[in-house]
Amino acid sequence: MDKVKRPAPRAPKTNLLGLEKTEYRGKPSTLCKGCGHDSISQRIINAVWELGLDQTQVVKLSGIGCSSKTPAYFLGHSHGFNSVHGRMPSVATGALVANKNLTAIGVSGDGDSASIGIGQFKHAMRRNLPLVYIVENNGVYGLTKGQFSATADKGQQLKYAGVNDMPALDICLEAIVANATFVARSFAGDAKQVESLLKAALSHRGIAVLDIISPCVTFNNHDTSTKSYGFGKEHQISLQELNYIPAYEEIEIDEYDDEREVQLHDGSWIVLKKLAEDYDPTDRFAAYKLLEETRTSQQFLTGLFYIDESQPDMTELLNLVDEPLASLPQEKVRPSREQLDSIMAAL
Amino acid sequence: MDKVKRPAPRAPKTNLLGLEKTEYRGKPSTLCKGCGHDSISQRIINAVWELGLDQTQVVKLSGIGCSSKTPAYFLGHSHGFNSVHGRMPSVATGALVANKNLTAIGVSGDGDSASIGIGQFKHAMRRNLPLVYIVENNGVYGLTKGQFSATADKGQQLKYAGVNDMPALDICLEAIVANATFVARSFAGDAKQVESLLKAALSHRGIAVLDIISPCVTFNNHDTSTKSYGFGKEHQISLQELNYIPAYEEIEIDEYDDEREVQLHDGSWIVLKKLAEDYDPTDRFAAYKLLEETRTSQQFLTGLFYIDESQPDMTELLNLVDEPLASLPQEKVRPSREQLDSIMAAL
Amino acid sequence: MSVMVREAPSDQNDQGLRVNDFNINVATVNGSGSQTSNNVLLRSLFKMGIPVTGKNLFPSNIQGLPTWYNVRVSKDGYLARRDGIEVVVCMNPATVAEDMQDCAPNGIILYDDALPIAARRKDITYFPMPVKELVKGADIAFALRDYVANMVYVGYLTYLLDIEIDEIKAALTWNFGGKQKPIEINFDMVMRGYNSAKETVENTQPYRVTRMTGYNEDKILVDGNSAAGLGALFNGVNLVSWYPITPSSSVADAINEYAPKLRLDPETGKATYAIVQAEDELAAIGMVIGASWAGARAMTATSGPGISLMAEFVGLAYFAEIPAVVWDIQRMGPSTGLPTRTSQGDILSTYYLSHGDTRHVLLFPATPAECFEFAGTAFDLAERLQTPVFVLSDLDLGMNLWISDKFDYPEKPMDRGKVLSEADLKELSGSWGRYLDVDGDGIANRTLPGNPHKMASYFTRGTGHNEYAAYSERSEDWEHNLERLSRKFETARTLVPAPIIDAKPGAKVGIISLGSNDPAIVEARDRLRSAGIESSYLRLRALPIGQQVRDFIASEEYDQVFVVENNYDGQLYRILVSTEPGFAHKMISVAKCDGMSLSARFVNDSILAHRQ
Amino acid sequence: MSVMVREAPSDQNDQGLRVNDFNINVATVNGSGSQTSNNVLLRSLFKMGIPVTGKNLFPSNIQGLPTWYNVRVSKDGYLARRDGIEVVVCMNPATVAEDMQDCAPNGIILYDDALPIAARRKDITYFPMPVKELVKGADIAFALRDYVANMVYVGYLTYLLDIEIDEIKAALTWNFGGKQKPIEINFDMVMRGYNSAKETVENTQPYRVTRMTGYNEDKILVDGNSAAGLGALFNGVNLVSWYPITPSSSVADAINEYAPKLRLDPETGKATYAIVQAEDELAAIGMVIGASWAGARAMTATSGPGISLMAEFVGLAYFAEIPAVVWDIQRMGPSTGLPTRTSQGDILSTYYLSHGDTRHVLLFPATPAECFEFAGTAFDLAERLQTPVFVLSDLDLGMNLWISDKFDYPEKPMDRGKVLSEADLKELSGSWGRYLDVDGDGIANRTLPGNPHKMASYFTRGTGHNEYAAYSERSEDWEHNLERLSRKFETARTLVPAPIIDAKPGAKVGIISLGSNDPAIVEARDRLRSAGIESSYLRLRALPIGQQVRDFIASEEYDQVFVVENNYDGQLYRILVSTEPGFAHKMISVAKCDGMSLSARFVNDSILAHRQ
């Protein structure tokens, strides 16, 4: 394959749309100082700004929780919907069927997606819903003051919640088993990786699951917790070095055996630079192996685990007209008098 | 390991409790003639009778569907609970916490467990609930006349429901990923295998998931369907030959490299005779590999995919008194007047 | 119907015959194909111009259990369920004994001669049918035999009752969509039955049908659920997200069937609609809410259990003010109840659905034509009021075939409600409030995602918010918001379909009822009249009630106002009483709930009991 | 309380001082540890024998947003929320301006001298507190500084109001469970505040507290949720399955805390209970139903959104007749609403919860002692009636600390209801009917899984069934079953807790209210009396209503019966009116819903308005 021009490291003051980053801010956060979720919000602002997306064509959806509050804190010019606990996916599904041209970012928590919400999570994967599905994973219910969620490690101890004696659900494994087409894990403390993954996810065709470990500084941040900053900083191992290259930047082709490029639906590229052993993120089976191993060894491995650009997303499968269903004029959605007459005649 | 005395092939007229098999019947079935579910009911009757279980210590639970109706058709002397759609696991959880000495058989359908019920399914796995969880899997909603369920194959066509363009959820994969400790697949048409698996499942510690392909003769039984009798008879491949050996039968130990014996919680054994390549059902990872391969190749592989007898089940983890909570006398559950006084004094 | 028929029912017979005025009950086994025979029977009678209803009494199972089909022919045009069966057809060994017992005095009984016959009654004429023999006689694939066997009783009835053979043939043709082979096979079997009857029977029994005019002309025969589905398609539905449940599934089925014919873009052949089978009812309503929030016309169809599961989500739509259309084809509850029996038992729980202070808009269609119409009304109201709108039909209306007026083509343009476009925002130079009541009707403006105006976006939430959709925990904001919501509810009173009132001068009795009870009320009023009791009738078509309903209840003319409904607790009665406490003393609950549609007799007797 | 206090409120001051009769409002930032300071403040006043209430007004977030703590001291023993704040403590820059504005005429304001101060008012005395300086002065770990800073205002108040220092110390000791280190650190900071005040201030302001007797003796200070948890543990709870939700979580927390001390088997050290955190509310109620079906005492605690999610399952328990205890600690709905504000908005939706004809038993505790008691009552009723029982508390009662009577030890043995043992079945020689009403009270016998008798088993289902639990679609069986269920509901009327009635001779005004409104009613009645209006008061403790409630409503003595509740739609009023339509005309709804508990003033003014 090809030699690649890296994007200019220093981001310009304004983006493709000539807007400054401040334009992409939301309301001030009401989360605890230092909450991982706030840094993820910042990553989203950066990614969307750098991609030069038009905020009015983006929607933000969430369930309930500290994490689910965050859509109020980024992209202030996008429509947002803070729905009910664990049911964000169905709301997003409806919104995207109504207007398939929207770019949808879903924000959820581990309680919201793995406990009450695992059902809708699963079916969103099956449908390959064109949604960037971010799970801000801190292993606890933050907003209700620190109970264990379904992603809490077995044997973990918390001052308030006691010991968790049940095994964790692995968001990434759950996603892949249910046929998700873009599955990655990252760490709120790793700004660069999160942003590259966000950009790639926003360019992906279908569901893109980002399981982002996002420490709850108030209820689950002591170093023994795998969801803490301390643990993350100490133990995070990146599977690859990730670089996103937008479609508009030309890229020259040429062999590099320590690199893989995967072209995304919109023509952009995600470049994966091998760090440890070689890994093929298009091999679903390799993903199982890797994730099962890291789960048992409690390794904190991050990166893009699986990607498949070949699957049609849900709205494609519905064979919808090009125009959003929501904006179709009456002529297009009300059949003719003659059509009614002929049906009446037949009954 | 050891040479093994096979149990007498011909079942005796009465069982350990001196009861005839007819004693284990339920009400007459109201399902369609030839429905796979009816044969599974028969298998349950045989297994429970041959194991000589006391029906009064068994409970039958189900959700809603043709499959979920079947508990009325077997074990007429066991308490049964036909609950609501997709929520059998939570009802079973409550019942088992109330009385951990009960043997619980849960019957569900693919719609009941994979569509509306995947959430409770997942959490039952996590908790290692001591339940024999049978999914009578026909790929459709029988009782509502043949719509696709979440286990219907992608691309499958049905006269009434049209074409299914979504990938299937694989019950066994979903179970293993969520930490189930006994996972098997079988075919309603394979009486011997179903019975061996049922017996093993009834002896297992924790959750035992049986994904039994059970043809819906009315809505999904044409040979092109992977859930049909035709397809099953034609394509079923058994991973192992399974033999269940009850605890009371002595078994002599001695090497056999084409056989594995796994001892179950109650001292009984499940003997797995290798048929194709060797397979270790205690290797979770091998299970993924196998299931993912068979899923992609649309192979119909049956057998015991995974077993782990080492995990405590939910009621063990709760550290409950030996006597069922439900039958504790008032002295044991009402603290003393002194205890109340001291609490009052402290407030 | 409620306006056409006004003569008293008559059991008179001219020269000993009882013409166009009796009940037929066909007892078969479900899954045995009897549905075809019964539909053919019903359709041919309908096409003979005879007022007729067919009610299918089927079990909650797929195959092998008893099923009954009850046909009422009524020259007077009474379409309610009527007790008493004059013509009994027995095809089911499991129930033959009971079925024969149910036969009215001087009735007739047709039965498969293979059935075991209980002691015969003197007053009854028996017609054994050599079904097996006739079926053998025909050369048809073995597999099909069971299915066509039921055509034998159609043949016998055709002969005995004088049904026009051409109409039978026409009905068969219609039923099989013109496919020759099945038409022939089945018609052949009908004729074998017909001829066997002709040869073996001397037709002295009194029951006859004969062609009528003035009633069925340009009427259609259709079920309420198909009408609902068609109504949705003719009123711009964009998304149907549903989860299968009896008796609502046929709403989605109808849409599935008609949509490709009606709603594909002619140029591209692409769809202007989407049908999504959700994983459960929570997801179904969630998708409806998401789609409606984004500006689409979205609906779901369900029944009681689904309504209960939607409770939390409905509260969100109510409070965040998002349109949603939910069809509840009511079946017998509580719980799973009787999935194949009818009821109006979801009125209370739906009206107050979800925690906190909530009240919802409910529509009550009474006929297929109204199902078609209300499909549009529901969307218009949901988008105008920005709130969930429930259409409460029931199994009887939804799944049975009814004689109906042809559906009127929707003349009014669709009302998409207060949606600010980019242009509107420019005009307002971007300043607007999502929950700001600009004109006093309690309804605020909204914008749709994707609106390119920089100030279009707002944040939707189920938590407390102020007029500008900002999060707020302030008491004043909360109260202010609830005040506006109840102002909106007052507006709803003025927008929902007005009741149909048939006020009779001098009537002292007022009757309020709803939905599929209409035929029973109509007939009961005629009976009451012949008993000297004149009544006025208000058919409620929606909640909340408007001024006309209040006036009717308040009217000095009526010393008693009976609230007639098909549930156990008198649910509508409870709502009316708590809405109009001032007149509670004169309202009387007339409620019954046994899985059957109401009969005129029940209504008549209940009211009489209070007039002694 | 409702019986103790009967003098009129007094704003009099002897020698210019206003003693034990004013409000304190402390404005802080949540997550800043102010809870400790406030609890210490409240507890020391309580221990001084002074009637006092503390209401925590906190945001739905974890850290950084404004929080207020409102303390009312009332020598007359009035514990309702009272408008007007005489003593303001400002610690939060974000709200200092508003907080100061809220100060009543002639009030005093204590503030962190680092705060920006708005224009000063003439009538107010200001007390700047050198918080930063005092904190610096003490040598404490940097991390702890923010937390102890709040002790400064405790010190200032202690000096200004004359709070007994020993009680402050005692309260601190209690609060930190005797741990010396934190006690010292905090007490030191209190004293620094105290001394700084003493040195810098000449205490001419009028507000004082002084020890009282006759009120708080052998009373306790406790929140309703802890009482509920303790009540469950003392009444044999076997399973608590719950899903976290504000404001109910502290019920499970209390059980978590006390259970190991109270409910481990002394010999084995094993648990006689289980606490299971479910994956959501559907699972929580499902587990409760499964466990109760198997014979355990099982409960869950939730709030509005959870109640909505439980709707379908509750219908199953109602119809299959399975006990279940559900605590609904009501918060502000609809939807997610205001999770940290109080309301009584779930009455209607819970009473009619689930589709089909359903009505449920609701209990309304008014005090922590009653929460403790009703925890047992709920289990007894659920097992006796074999039906779900809901205990409707609210955030105000559940999460705030209240002065309460000590809890009475449950004397009555637990009522496990009609459960047939193996012996019973032998006696009946195995013949019994699960839904057979043997004694006319509408309640049938049940057996538990595991009962070794051969005939013990039966099949439980939410579908139609006959008296022997066999599946049935027959109309008679269905009606018969619903008839029995309503007979059972009539029985419930006789078993639920009777209302507390305080009838005054000659009273023309009747007042009906429930739950945590009690203090406001008590105080309002005193005000009304001084305005010359005597009233009788019925505190409803349960639905369905029994004879005493009917008689109260029907009583000739009262020309008006006011139904007072903390929601918008007058939900209890609607239920009472539809239950007693004959007296609808004299019932008047007095409802308000702004997230705050009701004030005596609101009740008083609303009733007065109708008496002009």
Ligand SMILES: Cc1ncc(C[n+]2csc(CCOP(=O)(O)OP(=O)(O)O)c2C)c(N)n1
């Ligand atoms: C139906 C329902 N049940 C319970 C709650 C209470 N609740 C709010 S947030 C939350 C858990 C949030 O956990 P998570 O999704 O991990 O988000 P986090 O706060 O940790 O970011 C719960 C249980 C609710 N709002 N709705």
Ligand SMILES: Cc1ncc(C[n+]2csc(CCOP(=O)(O)OP(=O)(O)O)c2C)c(N)n1
């Ligand atoms: C809440 C709810 N939604 C829908 C239904 C209708 N319903 C009954 S059974 C069923 C599907 C059953 O499918 P499956 O579990 O595969 O059982 P099968 O009939 O195929 O054996 C549905 C949707 C219901 N009973 N309850």
Ligand code: SF4
């Ligand atoms: S509680 Fe935890 S998750 Fe919630 S805002 Fe604070 S730090 Fe973040």
Ligand code: SF4
């Ligand atoms: S419909 Fe299908 S699943 Fe149901 S009973 Fe008939 S064959 Fe079995």
Ligand SMILES: [Mg+2]
């Ligand atoms: Mg979390």
Ligand SMILES: [Mg+2]
């Ligand atoms: Mg199925």
